[in-house]
Amino acid sequence: MEYSKVKLYTNAFIFHDKKILLGYKKRGFGIHKYNGFGGKVEPEETSLEAAARELEEEAGIKSPLKHIGVLFFLSDGEENAFHIDIYRGEGFEGTVIETDEMRPQWFSTAIDEHSSDAAPKIPYDQLWETDPYWYPLLLSNTKFRGRADFRMDSEKGKLLPCKWWYGVLDDEGK
Numbered sequence: 001m002e003y004s005k006v007k008l009y010t011n012a013f014i015f016h017d018k019k020i021l022l023g024y025k026k027r028g029f030g031i032h033k034y035n036g037f038g039g040k041v042e043p044e045e046t047s048l049e050a051a052a053r054e055l056e057e058e059a060g061i062k063s064p065l066k067h068i069g070v071l072f073f074l075s076d077g078e079e080n081a082f083h084i085d086i087y088r089g090e091g092f093e094g095t096v097i098e099t100d101e102m103r104p105q106w107f108s109t110a111i112d113e114h115s116s117d118a119a120p121k122i123p124y125d126q127l128w129e130t131d132p133y134w135y136p137l138l139l140s141n142t143k144f145r146g147r148a149d150f151r152m153d154s155e156k157g158k159l160l161p162c163k164w165w166y167g168v169l170d171d172e173g174k
């Protein structure tokens with residue numbers, strides 16, 4: 001797929017007490033899916049500043065965010081490509097709140113299926129379709145990069161991934 005411009009977005013995932021905080025998107029792009037907290041990078045801010053702002057706007061909290069990955073994705077009917085900087089935050093300050101855009105919820109990061117952890121399991125069937133391929137890298141704190149191309153499936157009446165790859169990066173980001 002081809003594109004003319006690249007739009008910069010952020011997406012932040014907070015970890016605390018063996019849990020990950022995801023938000024259920026209540027409106028707009030990605031509605032009814034669970035995702036990290038994020039949005040467009042505005043012209044006057046850095047990607048990290050945008051990630052911190054969006055996290056506070058959408059979940060009411062601050063966290064020491066570290067860049068862990070990049071998702072590049074293209075979609076039928078969209079001349080722009082999306083570059084999404086993925087951030088990971090260990091711990092947070094403030095109180096998690098529900099906003100007009102997102103309903104935050106904690107999910108267990110325990111690998112043990114028989115764990116007595118009271119938090120529900122990550123809802124892999126309610127994420128963007130290619131997210132389950134890179135969540136293991138996010139969960140294991142491994143730097144990564146990937147690309148996904150989405151096409152409109154006329155039978156299902158929705159955008160679905162037709163081609164994708166995800167890879168691990170070294171400490172220098174190569």
Ligand SMILES: COc1nc(N)nc2c1ncn2[C@H]1C[C@H](O)[C@@H](COP(=O)(O)OP(=O)(O)OP(=O)(O)O)O1
Nearest residue numbers: 009010011029030037038039040073084128131148
């Ligand atoms: C494969 O596609 C995607 N996967 C994942 N995991 N996340 C994605 C994908 N495409 C978009 N996103 C993320 C990137 C952002 O975090 C949100 C979309 O942000 P939103 O539309 O809410 O951002 P703004 O334009 O800033 O909107 P508001 O002004 O309403 O905040 O989804």
